[in-house]
Amino acid sequence: MKKGKGGDTAPDGGRNPYKGGGKKKAALKASAPVQQDDPRLLVPGLVLVKDFISKEEEEQLIQARPETADSAVEEREWDLDLKRKVQQYGYRFEHNAQNLRGGYLGPLPDFAQQVTARLVSTGLMPYEPDQMIINHYTPGQGIHPHVDKTHCFEGVVGSLGLGSSCIMEFKHIETGRRVDVFFERRTALMLTGEARYGWTHGISAVVSDTWKGVQFKRKNRISLTWRKVILPPAKSDGEPRPQPTNDDSAHIDEQQATA
Ligand SMILES: O=C(O)CCC(=O)C(=O)O
DSSP: OOOOOOOOOTTTOOOOOOOOOOSOOOOOOOSSSEEEGGGTTSSSSSEETTTTTOOHHHHHHSSTTTTOOOOOOOGSSSBBBBSEEEEEBBBBBBBBTBSTTOOOOOSOGGGHHHHHHHHTTTTTTSSSEEEEEEEOTTTTOOOOOOOTTTTOOOOOOOEEEEEOOEEEEEEEETTTOEEEEEOOOOEEEEEHHHHTTTEEEEOOOOSSSEEETTTOOOOOEEEEEEEEEEEOOOTTTOOOOBBBBBOOOOOOOOOOOOO
């Protein structure tokens, strides 16, 4: 896609339906982060739904009860190629190549079916997500600031944190303005509009977070992130779109561990 003027392309060159920025990146340095109870006022397009799932649902997503035949996150195989453990469902995002050429792995997992359906039925997700990444962070692990690839994923991205709360750091791409958001466990966090396209989000690799003067020790944290892919158009030479595959052999460069 050709780069347009006035902010109609995203920072990574993908499509950006949000046209909110100035023409040039401001040379401002990031100031001290702002912490506020209602971050929606500071990061337009950010939606937080506290207690989106119950404690019981949280437990069952992480670990299935032995008396049930269900599986859960911890019973599935982890991809160990990144600094943190990862599972992917739906279309596989290749972290090293930053594309969806990894193919189609199969439908989103049964254990997350109920929560996935809730995201859609509540209108938080305006379409059926078909890609999910599950990240496992031990204390001291994080994810570097990034914008989810705009040429790969549609305009709404949803995440849910299990097992531990953390601070998610937002940084406005053009002004460097930083806003810290307390991302409480069991909260659904939706990136839409400006929050999706005009700000990076990341989680510092620390063992504790301080929120309003109170220190919180990180525990193991698992996050579920739902996205809808933008499939590349079928090529005129007949090369097919990503197809079901179990090829798990892609090398992943840790430095490029963007989402
Ligand atoms: O762990 C999280 O809550 C965020 C994950 C994320 O940003 C991603 O996988 O792109």
